[in-house]
Amino acid sequence: MSTITILGAGFMGTAVAWPLADNGHAVRLVGTHLDADIIRSCQASGYHPRLRRQLPAGVQPFYVEQLDHALAGADLIVSGVNSLGMHWIGRTLGPRLWPGATVIAVTKGLEATPAGDLRILPDVLRDELPPSLRDRVALAAIGGPCIAGELAGRRHSCVIFASRDAVALPRLRATFQTPYYHITTSTDIIGVEVCAALKNAYTVAVGIAGGLLEAAGGVDEAGAGMHNLAAALFGASAREMARLVALMGGGENVAWLPGVGDQYVTCVGGRTIRLGRLLGLGRTYTQAVAEMAGETLEGAYVIQQLARVLPVWEAQGRIGRDELPLLRMLCRVITTDAAVVIPFEALFGN
Amino acid sequence: MSTITILGAGFMGTAVAWPLADNGHAVRLVGTHLDADIIRSCQASGYHPRLRRQLPAGVQPFYVEQLDHALAGADLIVSGVNSLGMHWIGRTLGPRLWPGATVIAVTKGLEATPAGDLRILPDVLRDELPPSLRDRVALAAIGGPCIAGELAGRRHSCVIFASRDAVALPRLRATFQTPYYHITTSTDIIGVEVCAALKNAYTVAVGIAGGLLEAAGGVDEAGAGMHNLAAALFGASAREMARLVALMGGGENVAWLPGVGDQYVTCVGGRTIRLGRLLGLGRTYTQAVAEMAGETLEGAYVIQQLARVLPVWEAQGRIGRDELPLLRMLCRVITTDAAVVIPFEALFGN
Numbered sequence: 001m002s003t004i005t006i007l008g009a010g011f012m013g014t015a016v017a018w019p020l021a022d023n024g025h026a027v028r029l030v031g032t033h034l035d036a037d038i039i040r041s042c043q044a045s046g047y048h049p050r051l052r053r054q055l056p057a058g059v060q061p062f063y064v065e066q067l068d069h070a071l072a073g074a075d076l077i078v079s080g081v082n083s084l085g086m087h088w089i090g091r092t093l094g095p096r097l098w099p100g101a102t103v104i105a106v107t108k109g110l111e112a113t114p115a116g117d118l119r120i121l122p123d124v125l126r127d128e129l130p131p132s133l134r135d136r137v138a139l140a141a142i143g144g145p146c147i148a149g150e151l152a153g154r155r156h157s158c159v160i161f162a163s164r165d166a167v168a169l170p171r172l173r174a175t176f177q178t179p180y181y182h183i184t185t186s187t188d189i190i191g192v193e194v195c196a197a198l199k200n201a202y203t204v205a206v207g208i209a210g211g212l213l214e215a216a217g218g219v220d221e222a223g224a225g226m227h228n229l230a231a232a233l234f235g236a237s238a239r240e241m242a243r244l245v246a247l248m249g250g251g252e253n254v255a256w257l258p259g260v261g262d263q264y265v266t267c268v269g270g271r272t273i274r275l276g277r278l279l280g281l282g283r284t285y286t287q288a289v290a291e292m293a294g295e296t297l298e299g300a301y302v303i304q305q306l307a308r309v310l311p312v313w314e315a316q317g318r319i320g321r322d323e324l325p326l327l328r329m330l331c332r333v334i335t336t337d338a339a340v341v342i343p344f345e346a347l348f349g350n
Numbered sequence: 351m352s353t354i355t356i357l358g359a360g361f362m363g364t365a366v367a368w369p370l371a372d373n374g375h376a377v378r379l380v381g382t383h384l385d386a387d388i389i390r391s392c393q394a395s396g397y398h399p400r401l402r403r404q405l406p407a408g409v410q411p412f413y414v415e416q417l418d419h420a421l422a423g424a425d426l427i428v429s430g431v432n433s434l435g436m437h438w439i440g441r442t443l444g445p446r447l448w449p450g451a452t453v454i455a456v457t458k459g460l461e462a463t464p465a466g467d468l469r470i471l472p473d474v475l476r477d478e479l480p481p482s483l484r485d486r487v488a489l490a491a492i493g494g495p496c497i498a499g500e501l502a503g504r505r506h507s508c509v510i511f512a513s514r515d516a517v518a519l520p521r522l523r524a525t526f527q528t529p530y531y532h533i534t535t536s537t538d539i540i541g542v543e544v545c546a547a548l549k550n551a552y553t554v555a556v557g558i559a560g561g562l563l564e565a566a567g568g569v570d571e572a573g574a575g576m577h578n579l580a581a582a583l584f585g586a587s588a589r590e591m592a593r594l595v596a597l598m599g600g601g602e603n604v605a606w607l608p609g610v611g612d613q614y615v616t617c618v619g620g621r622t623i624r625l626g627r628l629l630g631l632g633r634t635y636t637q638a639v640a641e642m643a644g645e646t647l648e649g650a651y652v653i654q655q656l657a658r659v660l661p662v663w664e665a666q667g668r669i670g671r672d673e674l675p676l677l678r679m680l681c682r683v684i685t686t687d688a689a690v691v692i693p694f695e696a697l698f699g700n
Binding site for chain 1: 523698
């Protein structure tokens with residue numbers, strides 16, 4: 001049995017404590033500075049207020065100020081923050097990591113560099129580590145469809161662990177796998193991570209159909225909604241995702257858990273689909289953000305990153321002017337407050 | 351403007367009358383012998399009782415006994431029957447077609463031959479034609495996500511027209527395309543048709559998650575459903591679909607409208623997802639069919655066809671014993687009344 005330190009006590013960081021604890025590992029759950037209230041509740045009563053569950057036995061909560069203590073003797077570290085916390089994670093862990101350490105991230109996102117490169121988050125984290133450590137730490141990431149509340153409810157959840165370090169993967173799988181947490185592995189970390197980020201971006205597009213339906217007065221007298229449009233946008237998303245994964249040098253993970261599987265579960269509901277709905281209803285992005293005050297909109301963040309990268313790729317001749325019409329529409333809407341106009345001809349013309 | 355004869359007055363056969371009529375074409379809607387009540391209503395009042403709408407102006411309803419009259423001078427024929435009617439369509443049209451005729455089918459399905467070959471429906475139709483006509487008739491098919499009631503409600507619907515006859519495609523597109531019916535085209539008729547059929551088969555699998563949730567008592571006290579499982583089965587479906595399309599010699603249409611796009615809309619609801627739900631609840635297939643008496647279960651039909659083909663492919667060395675574990679589970683459930691057991695390790699192990 002191992003000692004595992006999770007840094008970040010939000011939904012997904014905490015949810016992976018269930019399979020780990022069920023496997024008998026000692027789990028140290030460390031809240032970030034944003035999670036102090038959560039840790040207070042967990043320490044007082046073992047109750048996680050966001051997941052609305054008692055933590056399983058074997059999970060010990062810590063404040064971020066206790067991080068050094070929580071990392072002492074850890075066999076494995078889980079990065080449980082959202083995409084905006086990736087630099088912080090790297091800088092925080094950097095001075096505290098040791099050669100041979102393994103870090104697995106639940107975070108889904110992408111980041112544009114000032115030069116217009118698009119980076120997967122494990123590489124963002126790596127770049128924050130001291131140079132002497134960068135090639136001596138195994139970095140992995142979790143993709144695939146997984147609503148945290150269902151994992152914490154011990155519902156069947158099927159995910160993919162990805163790492164360039166093929167040796168680390170079987171060990172990670174053995175540590176996390178339970179009768180309800182099913183893990184496949186892949187060395188295609190680029191494909192998995194690009195899918196993981198893009199499904200948030202493209203779910204905004206699928207959500208637009210729901211808003212357009214409401215704007216049109218809802219289901220008509222014969223019961224017709226706009227599922228056809230949502231499905232077409234879902235299909236177009238998969239196609240553009242495949243193109244973007246190929247541009248990034250990733251492998252075949254779109255028609256699988258990380259691409260369409262993860263997008264399917266994201267389309268079930270939540271803040272990403274809600275953002276799309278507001279845009280479809282005619283709100284500008286600025287207005288939608290105001291209505292959703294306080295929510296982290298990772299889909300919008302990914303679109304903002306891609307909006308910086310597309311002109312660079314176009315200038316480099318890596319993509320044509322007419323490619324990725326759905327993503328370009330999303331970029332206009334999110335970065336310039338443009339109105340939603342589905343580019344039907346560009347998407348579905350010939 | 352053209353004269354278009356639709357043979358089959360069910361949901362989808364009739365729904366394509368909307369874009370055709372809106373484009374000013376003369377549409378002749380011919381019911382099969384199963385559609386007599388529908389045609390009676392359409393002739394009496396223009397009301398289609400299944401779509402629950404008035405037919406658009408320019409659509410003339412006919413009984414099957416009036417077929418010769420309805421075909422006279424037609425520029426294009428739409429096969430609007432379901433997959434079980436494909437031989438009938440071929441045999442019925444065979445003696446009445448002329449060299450240079452074009453037939454486009456809305457039907458989605460696959461058929462196993464006694465020898466264990468799997469055939470797409472346009473080829474099943476072709477084989478029923480007189481030999482002298484087989485290579486002188488252009489056959490096309492429609493794939494992609496399209497609930498008929500939404501198309502008839504003039505909701506945005508984005509589909510793919512497929513044919514081996516590249517010359518026929520632009521003409522077909524021009525005939526059907528409207529501001530709400532968006533058409534992309536493809537010569538990959540195998541890929542499109544295999545996806546169109548498989549999405550019905552694999553939607554049964556996704557539906558199982560809903561039944562398992564009900565069997566487990568529904569959403570738990572913290573709100574956890576089984577969306578993760580449904581999404582994992584959706585992702586696994588896409589992966590197996592891609593393998594099956596490759597085995598059939600089809601192209602890249604899974605991560606697009608015909609594969610995941612069409613499966614997405616099918617998962618929204620309807621008889622296929624309901625069949626899966628009943629199986630997940632613990633009914634045998636025989637029991638589920640009895641509960642759904644009278645409904646055409648095209649997903650089950652496709653699974654039955656594949657159940658005949660898989661052993662042949664395995665004997666031929668085209669697939670391994672461990673391939674396509676989700677489809678094999680569906681085959682056991684549908685053809686032997688076996689209980690649902692999700693093959694997690696085979697699907698998501700390594």
